[in-house]
Amino acid sequence: MPDQLTPAGATALASSKTTGPARGKLAASPAAIPWQERPAGVKDVVWRHSANPVIGRRPLPDVLGIYNSAVVPFGDGFAAVFRLEDRTRFPRLHMGWSDDGLQWHIEPKPIVFDNRPGDGDEISDYAYDPRVVKLEDKYYITWCGGTNGPTISVATTTDFQRFTRLDNAFLPHNRNGVLFPRRIDGKYFMLSRPSDNGHTPFGDIYISQSPDMIHWGRHRKVMGRGGDEHGLWWQRTKIGAGPVPIETDDGWLMIYHGVLDTCNGFVYHMGAAILDLDEPWKVAYRCKNILLAPEADYEVFGHxxxxVFPVAALCDQEQDRLAVYYGAADTVTCLCYSRLSELISYIKDNSLVF
Structure with a gap:
């Protein structure tokens, strides 16, 4: 890919219409989520945005990548927490604002937290692969941060202007911390993937619960990697939760990534499962098929x-629309779409729980 601004990246940089101070109207009408109809002749249940990547690798000067980032409705538009990497390749979180979820104003300076929790432990400033969820009267940001190794860091905000860190949710080493959008039986729930200190060659999805967003326990395994015995290879190395789970009549829709180890390195795919509404550690349906594989040039070539790494999803259940943001080749930010009802049916019709 060319080492310069793409048209989407140039638009994101030039836009002055959607800046941080203009946001903050919590009671405003929600904006329509991004959407494109399925292209003619395409039969896949998930299809790509025609102008991908929606944000190119150089949205700001000296930025070399923007990917694996979270988007959430906010006011009359959208807010985002982006993973940006500059010429040091050190990952930091930056705020972004958009009216339509496609053209973005990205703050040039990283998020600054108004506190540093902990009792003597050094808290690392690195931050990557964020998720954002509206939960009760706050927005919660989770990301891979670190204290003595990578783990799940947590912060809150009400306006995306001031950010307060909580203590890290878990011990090292852990990644892919994803909160549910409401309490279940009075408890908060979070998905995660225990890992190691490197580029983990293993990983299963676990769920933990908390009465107060501070004390986390009752850790249960939700789903394991694997599938070789069933003739499935695409998720045999590791799996990890993606966007915030979406509540449906059939259960919690959990989009996730599954990784295959090959002679030329790891390959990341998008998959999905449906978890029980009341006991989300139980898998009701697990799609045996890949929903999206790295095939487009911007997914195959990059850093x-x-x-294909799904991180955020915008859902309009009345319109039966689902828009999923994903990182491509650890370089750019992309979008894909699906009809929610079709996706649920496809998962159920092609389910293999193991």
Whole structure:
């Protein structure tokens, strides 16, 4: 890919219409989520945005990548927490604002937290792969941060102007911390993937619960990697939760990534499962098929080739629309779409729980 601004990246940089101070109207009408109809002749249950990547690798000067980022409705538009990497390749979180979820104003300076929790432990400033969820009267940001190794960091905000960190949710080493959008039986729930200190060659999805967003326990395994015995290879190395789970009549829709180890490195794919509404550690349906594989040039070529990494989802259940943001090749930010009802049916019709 060319080492310069794409048209989407140029638009994101030039836009002055959607800046941080203009946001903050919590009671405003929600904006329509991004959407494109399925292209003619395409039969896949998930299809790509025609102008991907929606944000190119150089949205700001000296930025070399923007990917694996979270988007959430806010006011009459959208807010985002982006993973940006500059010429040091050190990952930081930056705020972004958009009226339509496609053209973005990205803050040039990283998020600054108004506190540093902990009792003597050094808290690392690195931050990557964020998720954002509206939960009761606050927005919660979770990301891979670190204290003595990578783990799940947590912060809150009400306006995306001031950010307060909580203590890290878990011990090292852990990644892909994803909160549910409401309490279940009075408890908060979070998905995660225990890992190691490197580029983990293993990983299963676990769920933990908390009465107060501070004390986390009752850790249960939700789903494991694997599938070789069933003739499935695409998720045999590791799996990890993606966007915030979506509540449906059939259960919690959990979009996730599944990784295959090959002779040329890891390959990341998009998959999905449906978890029980009341006991979300129980898998009701698990799609045996890949929903999206790295095939487009911007997914195959980049800083880390062959990566489709879903992180955020916007859902309009009345319109039966689902828009999923994903990182491509650890370089750019992309979008794909699906009809929610079709996706649920496809998962159920192609389910293999193991």
């Amino acid at each position: 880390v080739p062959n990566v």
